[in-house]
Amino acid sequence: MNTDFLIIGQGVCGTFLSYYLQKEGRSVIVIDDAKPDSPSRVAAGIINPVTGRRLVTVWMVDEVLPYAWKAYSELGTDLSVQAISQKNIIDFFPNPFMRDGFLQKIETGDQYVHAYPEQNHFNKFFHFEFGCGEIRPVYTAHLDKIIPAWRSVLSNAGYLREEQFDISQLEIEPDKIHYKGITASKIIFCDGAASFDNPYFNQLPFAPNKGEALVAEIPGLPDHNIYKKSLLLVPLAEKDMFWIGASYVWNFDDASPTQAFRDNTENAMKNWLKVPFRIVEHRSALRPATLERRPFVGTHPLHPSVGILNGMGTKGCSLGPYFAKQLTDHLVYDLPIAKDADVKRFEKVLSRK
């Protein structure tokens, strides 16, 4: 079987890349083993314009934020699912220092950090002694809707192989690749943490990061906002269901859920919430993070038929669609990839034998 592109992985990156390439009239085959603990199946989907305790504006926010809204809305329309919603963050200050930092940020005229005038609005639901502010706009990408819906489209058209990709079966030539009866002009790896062991890309400075989250039923808690107080509480599509997370751990034994995270998070929830809740799920995954917190996008400097879209770290929901489009434009029209993201910046490292 011949195809233009063989794509490995159907997380957020593989989904958008295969979608864009098809829109450009290119044929694709996607191989994905549907690992339930892949980050795209564990994430809350938050697209937040600021990050960290200091509320630093995220990298490329002016391009990436509006692009995310457009990209998910278009894909959602094509798939007839709600792919994205705006749910601003109500940020409950955990202490006076954080409140002062937030207020100082407002005074600088920051376009995403705002006062929240109705300070008593959430008294019925939360304990909070130091007030709250608002971060907006903040979006939630509904990966739990898009990924299965796009998978059905691929599967119905015969473009999906639900199986484990075995790299020992891959043969590459400068202008094509062969894999188990498939010949493609390029193979593109969108396989998240699996790329840490990929012989073509394992020299890249990946920095795996473990994240855990809980899902809880919280009857009656309004679902118009994301709530934050050290933890994030994110409404899910199903009524009364909320995602709670996440941890951010550099040193870990394996990718499985830990009792310590569950106990600490449950205790924090008891201290924060005034209403009852019930934990129904515990999720955990490895984020494909990178040492310099920038993605890896493009084709291998020595093997032009081998490409990568990876390294999205904590921001896959916003950076994934944006760089899937850049990579598509690069592959189809030879347009440049942003320097900070282009994997060619590691030409020397990737050229080592």
Ligand SMILES: Cc1cc2nc3c(=O)[nH]c(=O)nc-3n(C[C@H](O)[C@H](O)[C@H](O)COP(=O)(O)OP(=O)(O)OC[C@H]3O[C@@H](n4cnc5c(N)ncnc54)[C@H](O)[C@@H]3O)c2cc1C
């Ligand atoms: C707890 C947690 C919370 C997060 N929250 C957010 C958030 O709110 N917002 C945000 O932007 N980001 C968030 N992230 C990060 C985000 O999830 C990732 O950046 C993103 O999902 C990475 O997507 P990806 O497509 O590159 O990789 P993945 O999601 O890992 O997808 C790779 C796919 O490839 C498949 N695959 C891998 N190897 C093979 C193989 N050999 N054969 C076949 N298939 C294979 C896997 O099954 C998977 O389907 C979070 C991550 C975690 C862990």
